[in-house]
Amino acid sequence: MPEIMAAVLRGISFAMWKPDFVVGLAERWLLSKGVLAQYGHAHYEEGGSVLHLVEENIMDDDLLVWLTSEELQRLVYHHEKNELSASPRDPSPSAERQAI
Numbered sequence: 001m002p003e004i005m006a007a008v009l010r011g012i013s014f015a016m017w018k019p020d021f022v023v024g025l026a027e028r029w030l031l032s033k034g035v036l037a038q039y040g041h042a043h044y045e046e047g048g049s050v051l052h053l054v055e056e057n058i059m060d061d062d063l064l065v066w067l068t069s070e071e072l073q074r075l076v077y078h079h080e081k082n083e084l085s086a087s088p089r090d091p092s093p094s095a096e097r098q099a100i
Contacts, residue, residue, distance in 0.1 A: 003039075006039050010022075010072055010075055010076050011076050013072065014072050014073060014076045018069065019069060019072070020068070020069050021066050021067060021068050021069060021072075022066060022067045022072055023064065023065065023066040024064075024065050024066070025048050025049050025062040025063070025064060025065070026041070026044070026048075026062060026063045026065045027060075027062055027063075028061065028062070028063060030063075031044060031063060036063075036065060040067065040071065040075045041065045041066075041067060042067075042071070043065065043066045043067070043068075044063045044064065044065045044066075045063065045064045046061075046063060046064075047061070047064070048062045048063050048064030048065075049061075049062045049064075050062075
């Protein structure tokens with residue numbers, strides 16, 4: 001489900017606004033587990049947001065992640081090609097005759 005949601009978010013962002021870049025915040029574990037790379041985020045900076053709530057003993061230090069417009073476009077179009085090539089085909093002879 002997260003892959004689908006990320007693809008929808010990228011597609012809508014690109015189609016509606018065609019931004020120069022897209023930025024976001026990501027937890028550190030996403031980098032160490034390879035999730036950021038899996039979603040195409042090649043750029044990140046430490047200290048994107050720092051939250052320290054002493055009384056609640058909460059400490060959060062997120063990364064700032066971003067994509068350029070060209071990278072976003074490449075991800076959107078690459079995803080569409082994967083969807084088309086992965087579409088199931090009916091191997092029956094009648095389906096091939098109808099396609100011709």
